[in-house]
Amino acid sequence: MKNFILIGAAGYIAPRHMKAIKETGNNLIAAYDPYDGVGVMDSHFPEAHFFTEFERFDRHIEKIKRSGTKIDYVSICSPNYLHDSHIRYGLRIGADVICEKPLVLNPWNVDALIELEEEYDNKVHTVLQLRHHEAILELKDKIENGPADKVYDIDLTYITSRGNWYYTSWKGNEEKSGGIASNIGVHFFDMLQWIFGPMEESVVDIKTKDTNSGTLRFKQAKVNWYLSINAENLPQKQKDQGLPTFRTLSIEGEDIEFSKGFTDLHTISYQKILDGAGYGLADARNSIEIVSEIRNN
Numbered sequence: 152m153k154n155f156i157l158i159g160a161a162g163y164i165a166p167r168h169m170k171a172i173k174e175t176g177n178n179l180i181a182a183y184d185p186y187d188g189v190g191v192m193d194s195h196f197p198e199a200h201f202f203t204e205f206e207r208f209d210r211h212i213e214k215i216k217r218s219g220t221k222i223d224y225v226s227i228c229s230p231n232y233l234h235d236s237h238i239r240y241g242l243r244i245g246a247d248v249i250c251e252k253p254l255v256l257n258p259w260n261v262d263a264l265i266e267l268e269e270e271y272d273n274k275v276h277t278v279l280q281l282r283h284h285e286a287i288l289e290l291k292d293k294i295e296n297g298p299a300d301k302v303y304d305i306d307l308t309y310i311t312s313r314g315n316w317y318y319t320s321w322k323g324n325e326e327k328s329g330g331i332a333s334n335i336g337v338h339f340f341d342m343l344q345w346i347f348g349p350m351e352e353s354v355v356d357i358k359t360k361d362t363n364s365g366t367l368r369f370k371q372a373k374v375n376w377y378l379s380i381n382a383e384n385l386p387q388k389q390k391d392q393g394l395p396t397f398r399t400l401s402i403e404g405e406d407i408e409f410s411k412g413f414t415d416l417h418t419i420s421y422q423k424i425l426d427g428a429g430y431g432l433a434d435a436r437n438s439i440e441i442v443s444e445i446r447n448n
Contacts (some may be wrong), residue, residue, distance in 0.1 A: 152176060152177055152178055152224040153177045153178070154177070154178055154180050154220060154223050154224070155172050155177055155178065155180065155224045156179070156181045156183075156212060156222055156223075156224075156227055156358065157169070157172075157179055157182040157183070157199075157225075157226045158182075158183050158227050158240075158241075159183075159184055159228035159229035159233075159251075160183065160184040160189045160201065160335075161184040161186040161187075161188055162184075162228050162229075162230075164228050164251055165184075165191070165228040165353075166194075166252070167417040168226045168249075169194075169195040169196060170189065170418065171417040171418040171419065171420070171430070172196075172226065172261050172421065173195050173196065174418045174421075175223075175418065175422050177223075177425075178196070179195065179199045180199055180215070181200040181201070181202070181207035181208065181211055181212060181215075182196075182199055182201050182202070183201070183202045183205060184199070184203065185203055185204075185205050187201075190199060191412065196224055201242050204377065209240075210242045212244060213244075216244065217233070217243075219340040222244060222245070222246045222248055224241075224246055224247050224248070224259075225240070225241030225246045225247045225249070226250075227241070227248060227250040228247075228251050229294050229323075230321045230327060230328070231256060231321075231327065231328050231334070231437070232256060232321070232326065232327040234250055234251075234253070234254060234256075235255045237250075238250055238254075238264060238275055241271075241275075242264075242268065242271040242273050242274075242275070242364070245271070245273065245390075246273060247273050247278075248274070248275045249276045249278065249421070249429075250275065250277050251277075252277060252279065252337050252341070253306040253329060253333045253337045253435075253438070253439060253442065254275075254277045254435040254439060255439060256329045256333065256439075256443070257439065257443050258436060260439075261432050261433075261435065261436045261439055264432055265433070268432065272389060273433060274431060276336075276430065276431055277411040277431065277432075277434065277435045278417060278420045279338065279341050279342075279345075279420070279434065279435065280416035280417060280420050281339070281341065281344060281409075281416075282341070282342065282430065283363075283416050283419045283420060284409055286407060286409040287346070287409060290346060290402075290407055291345070291346045293368050294346050294347065294371065301360065301371060302373060303373070303403055304372075304402070304403055304404075305347075305372050305374040305375070305400070305401065305402050306399070306400070307339055307343070307374055307377070307398070308337060308376075308377045308378075308397065308398070308399045309339060309378050309379075309398050309399075310365045310377075310381075310382075310384050310385050310389075310396065310397045310398075311335060311380060311395065311396045311397075312380065312381070312385065312396065313361075316379060318360065323360070328406055329446060330445070331361070331363045331378050332378060332442040332445040332446060333362070333446065335378055335380065335443045336363070336376070336442065336445075337438050339376070339437075340442060341435070341437070341438035341440045343369060343374060344369060344437045344438060346372075347369040347371040347372035347374075348370025348371050348372075348441065349369065349370060350367060350368070350369055350437065350441050350444070351368045351370065352366075352367070353368075353444045353448060354367075354435065354448075358445075358448075360382065361379060362377075362378065362379040362380075362381055363377075363378045363379075363445065364377045364378070365445065382395065420428055
């Protein structure tokens with residue numbers, strides 16, 4: 152059983168990390184979040200200590216370390232712009248780190264963390280859960296066993312409705328979230344470069360506060376992509392059915408169904424990391440380059 156601590160316990164994604172820690176047979180001993188609405192912890196680790204002030208959290212971690220309790224992993228689910236700092240904290244206290252995506256906002260942050268990994272002799276892992284999705288694995292196998300010189304035409308659309316709260320929160324601030332491409336698109340871009348090779352060109356056609364769109368060229372693919380958090384951009388069928396999300400990926404006109412099967416991907420990611428087969432800094436770098444390019448294009 153490994154000991155975990157969690158930074159960022161109140162957000163949308165944190166319960167998936169708590170569930171993954173529990174389902175892999177490990178223990179969460181402490182968590183921190185400035186917001187105290189974390190009743191979800193009762194479903195996973197009611198005995199875990201919880202702090203709303205980082206200074207008290209840090210003091211507690213230091214205290215239990217001095218008592219002989221080893222902190223094996225720091226799981227990070229904090230706002231995107233804090234990932235880099237919290238990863239550094241995890242390395243400094245002598246733990247491995249598991250960080251939610253996007254790992255960091257800029258490629259040079261990755262380079263600096265690679266140096267710190269070597270300095271502290273601990274590892275940084277990231278959650279790239281689409282790489283464990285059955286449909287995506289089948290697609291990767293199909294492309295790898297197909298013609299090596301073929302360039303595929305791909306259309307990617309992801310529309311997930313967000314209310315006005317989004318623009319007031321850190322997610323609506325590009326300096327803190329990295330923008331829409333980082334916030335809701337980075338895992339798709341990671342999946343595409345993982346399957347079709349490195350990015351060769353990026354063109355951005357639309358860049359507003361609620362919608363990004365453009366074209367990406369990879370070694371074996373030309374991708375027309377569209378990301379939006381504006382409910383008005385949903386297809387009429389979704390609007391008529393009251394569905395808040397529309398997600399589609401088509402290759403050469405053939406739809407790839409990957410909407411289902413997301414439930415357990417964080418647990419699979421954790422198990423891979425614990426088994427020494429997870430994804431690290433170098434694996435995340437290409438997708439960080441893509442979203443950074445989109446942001447600054």
